[in-house]
Amino acid sequence: AFVGPKKRVVRKQILKDVSGMFAPGKITLLLGQPGSGKSSLLKMLSGRFPIEKNITFVAYVSQRDKHYPVLTVKETLEFAHKFCGGELSRRGEELLSKGSPQENLEALEAAKAVFEHYPEVIIEQLGLQNCQDTIVGDAMTRGVSGGERKRVTTGEMEFGMKYVTLMDEISTGLDSAATFDIISTQRSVAHKLRKTVVIALLQPSLEVFALFDDLMIMNEGQVMYHGPCNQVEEYFEGLGFSCPPERDIADYLLDLGTPEQYRYQVQNYHTKQPRSAGEFAEAFRESRIHRETLNELEAPHDEDLLHNVAEIIDPTPTFHQSVVENTMTLLRRQLMVTYRNTPFIVGRLMMIIFMGIVFSTVFYDFDPTQVAVVIGVLFATVMFLSMGQSSQIPTYLAERDIFYKQRGANFFRTGSYVLATSASQIPLAVVETIIFGSLIILLLSNLSMGMWFFFLAAIGRNGNIATPLGMVSVLVFVVFAGFIVTKSQIPDYFTWAHWISPITWSLKALAVNQYRSDPMDVCVYEGVDYCATYGLKMGEYYLGLFGMDTEKEWVAYGIIYTAAMYVVFMLLSYLALEFIRYEVPENVDVSEKTVEDESYTRLETPTNKNAANGTDGYVVDIDNREKNFTPVTVAFQDLWYSVPDPHNPKESLDLLKGINGFAVPGSITALMGSS
Secondary structure: OOOOOOOOOOOOOOOOOOOOOOOOOOEEEEEEOOOOOHHHHHHHHOOOOOOOOOOOOEEEEOOOOOOOOOOEHHHHHHHHHHHHOOHHHHHHHHHOOOOOHHHHHHHHHHHHHHHHOHHHHHHHHOOOHHHOOOEOOOOOOOOOOHHHHHHHHHHHOOOOOOOEEEEEOOOOOOOHHHHHHHHHHHHHHHHHHOOEEEEEEOOOOHHHHOOOOEEEEEEOOEEEEEEEHHHHHHHHHOOOEOOOOOOOHHHHHHHOOOHHHHHHEOOOOOOOOOOOHHHHHHHHHOOHHHHHHHHHHHOOOOHHHHHHHHHHHOOOOOOOOOHHHHHHHHHHHHHHHHHOOHHHHHHHHHHHHHHHHHHHHHOOOOOOOOHHHHHHHHHHHHHHHHHHHHHHHHHHHHHHHHHHHHHHOOOOOHHHHHHHHHHHOHHHHHHHHHHHOOOHHHHHHHHHHHHHHHHHHHHOOOHHHHHHHHHHHHHHHHHOOOOOOOHHHOOHHHHHHHHHOHHHHHHHHHHHHHHOOOOOOOOEEOOEEHHHHHOOOHHHHHHHHOOOOOOOHHHHHHHHHHHHHHHHHHHHHHHHHHHOOOOOOOOOOOOOOOOOOOOOOOOOOOOOOOOOOOOOOOOOOOOOOOOOOOOOOEEEEEEEEEEEEOOEEEEEEEEEEEEEEEEOOOOOOOOOOOO
């Protein structure tokens, strides 16, 4: 049952001998088929992969839209602005000091005015005015549309003093007009602010392609071309390929290096034409354009540029907020994210209230001499409050992807994130404890186990690993806590499991607190003299029956241990999030492509030898089979669809307004519209 198929491990070289230069003041198109290495190159350049130096001046826009679903569009961008926008307020006078005092002051005031309203500027640029107060949403929560969410992803990385912007397939889910507008804005930013902008696209339209200055074409992790856009057709014509007039230039370039390139091959060309991506890359490395790039890279650096680097780029801090500012901003966001999840909060509080009523009525006025019942109630109480945090594992896993993105962009420190996430759980834990038990040991047990499950979510690759880990750890903590199996019955080689369990210490502290309290810390109880009969006080005697320690100091020990474990689990979570990344490569093909022949062959359907001379086709008789489906016409008239207005539940928003239409059998209908 435990034997499965052996896992096949393949080492795949994603990028192969990639050299190039993205110049300031230019916008570059990164073009390539899925799996060509575009995303890997952008992640490498932006510091998303482990490298020696931390890159702090590059903004990377991922192709995946990961956001907190309960935050509005404006709130998402405002938090990004707070995390990354502190540089101007601290270094504004230093950076704007080249003019006269009056000019510097006016420039600083103008920059501060733009800085203060920069989220609104980004919202205006990206066309998000109509949805700025709508929650972002996700697959489970209704929010903005997919195209609008993609624009939020783009806008989130526009904040901070980033000198390079790398964007990965930002057109996914956008209509052509929105894509054109966004790239036009980036082109303007690159030209006017001398920023370096690189955008990876899959199938840009002709109008979008014309917006770019430079072009890099990748295939199988190799560079097939990197140079000016206006020279790319001439370059490939020199290799024996021609773009037909009816074909888009981007589609033509994407087909090169694939089996589809035979369509563009010039017949009877005087030299051998490249076929594989490796041959195209080799041809480019020998080209004039590549040699000019290498000469420019190897040339001595301009002294003014080196001075600018030392004066502006080198002092750029990794993080734009102090530790305290970082933590407080994160705490505010985490509180909003946690307590806007109304169904979770209401459901959890209702469960706590219900279970509290059940426990208080069923075990009302219990007999202290029934020690199994008393310890059982205490054990169930600790279990209920501690293990309820296990339901947070899926939430933590979903938020981890957002953490990876924002931590990679240096929005905040990992320690600040862990501290803020932990602190955001305290209010709910306090309310639960007050409703259920009103004891500090229950609060600490609740918080420590919450951080334990947060740690499991940090080290687990996915929910299929983190959730079973949580269940197994619960099993160990519960079985060896000292109630199901008492301490005296635990084998010596498992005593470590007894002492590391936070439930053990919480149960001991609660039991000692109960039985060593003044009403039970007596010799005579209900006519029985325990001191004379057993040499122990009543509370000590019943604690001994369960193998519990009897000293009152165990209450303090329990509090200290659970508090210490809370800190330890927090530290482990920090280490896991800081040094472990589960970012899976996308579109990786591990198969090796081989070329068996050096020439293309056109295959034709064979003709019938017995056919007449004038017939050059071959006819196959096919039975007239009955169709197994019924043609259906889809028609709709005056179709309306409304949803509640999130800002005014009594009102509704009309998403569809009297729609009429039809789709007939035997045809394919395109449904088009802007985001």
